[in-house]
Amino acid sequence: MATNPVTSIVGKSPQHIAAEHDPAITLSLVIPTYNEAGNIATLVRSLHQQLSDAQISHELIVVDDNSPDGTSDVVTQLTTEIPTLRLIHRNDENGLATAVICGWHHAHGALLGVIDGDGQHPPDTLPKLVASLSDPTNPADIAVASRHLPGGGVPTWSASRRLLSQGAQTLGSLLLPGTVGQVTDPMSGYFVVKRQAIAGCDLQPVGYKILLEVLARGDIHQVVETPYYFLERETGSSKVKATHYLDYLRHLLRLRVQPLRSQALGRYLMVSLMALLLDGAIFFWLFDTLGWNLTRSALIAGEAGILFTIALLDLWTFAGRPARTSLDRYRRLIGVQLAHGILLIGRLALINFLITWTNLGPLTVFFSLLIGTAPLGHLLGSRLSWRPTRN
Ligand SMILES: Nc1nc2c(ncn2[C@@H]2O[C@H](COP(=O)(O)OP(=O)(O)OP(=O)(O)O)[C@@H](O)[C@H]2O)c(=O)[nH]1
Ligand SMILES: [Mg+2]
Structure with a gap:
């Protein structure tokens, strides 16, 4: 002493x-x-x-x-x-x-x-x-x-x-x-x-x-x-x-609402970008190549992007910050699904609205909104799910 x-x-x-x-x-x-x-x-x-x-x-x-x-x-x-x-x-x-x-x-x-x-x-x-x-x-x-x-x-x-x-x-x-x-x-x-x-x-x-x-x-x-x-x-x-x-x-x-820091942020943004590309590619293939209905194509492509995001965040981005319990792990995975899921539904509604009421083509509307709303979804997903604190 x-x-x-x-x-x-x-x-x-x-x-x-x-x-x-x-x-x-x-x-x-x-x-x-x-x-x-x-x-x-x-x-x-x-x-x-x-x-x-x-x-x-x-x-x-x-x-x-x-x-x-x-x-x-x-x-x-x-x-x-x-x-x-x-x-x-x-x-x-x-x-x-x-x-x-x-x-x-x-x-x-x-x-x-x-x-x-x-x-x-x-x-x-x-x-x-x-x-x-x-x-x-x-x-x-x-x-x-x-x-x-x-x-x-x-x-x-x-x-x-x-x-x-x-x-x-x-x-x-x-x-x-x-x-x-x-x-x-x-x-x-x-x-x-x-x-x-x-x-x-x-x-x-x-x-x-x-x-x-x-x-x-x-x-x-x-x-x-x-x-x-x-x-x-x-x-x-x-x-x-x-x-x-x-x-x-x-x-x-x-x-x-704890912001992400340094390495996690870099990895998080990379996952977001890859998910965006995957979403766009699947949509293009279903809608343009296979001729599927627009809403169904956008929904499937969007959900594929969300599942890809969830898997990579869990296995790669935040691998060094494992959940304390399996319940915490599922809770944060569901947090990402919910944040992105709500955004996806909102985006689909907006796509349909714009296609019905404007002269814009479906591909223009889809890709503009996909890119325009991505930052919001990823911001919500990160802040609601992978804070350094307990839920
Ligand atoms: N060092 C330091 N001590 C503080 C400060 N503010 C309060 N304290 C001390 O913290 C303890 C709790 O403060 P109180 O004001 O009694 O608050 P409380 O017990 O939560 O509330 P009451 O039931 O209203 O008394 C007391 O020992 C205070 O003297 C501060 O700014 N600095
Ligand atoms: Mg007191």
């Missing part, structure tokens, strides 16, 4: 999590704070007590974003009393999620955790979270404290806050069912994850919801949950603002 318990960061904080850890430290717990001077000392003492009683070797890392109420001074004082406590003081940055990743970047433990600094997360749940990840018979990668399991709850929340939270969760389940659906409380800010599940991952959270990012981009196969009651703040005030709900929406959409 670093000799100086206080680290001051100027500029943008590091966001990379290394795979190496110190075998002497089981848990590194990050406590993000902004104006928590009145809460932090009680919380840190209680956490240290709980973890020491449970014989969990640990470090507590408070990441404070230059709080004007003097939170950093309180924590600096406390480091002389609590030997496992460290402070990271970010001078030029704020944001809960980036603060947590910054703390994990500086952490040494095999397990990486996070807990709010306002005392709303009961410290006695922590040893249970750690125990479920330390149990060799339990293969979970992450242990999440949940308010939505029997034995947990949010007794102090108003009806409107409950409704807002439920609405946000439902939206998340609709946009990212494979990610949000893994847990009963995707908004939880209280969890412990195995370092190897997120080491080296390209975490890019937006706003508040760090768990969402970890579940979506981490190598998480199994989740274990522990119920807890969300307590009331002793002092200080909530930092949740309306803009955090917008950040959440932006975060969901970013995870949902």
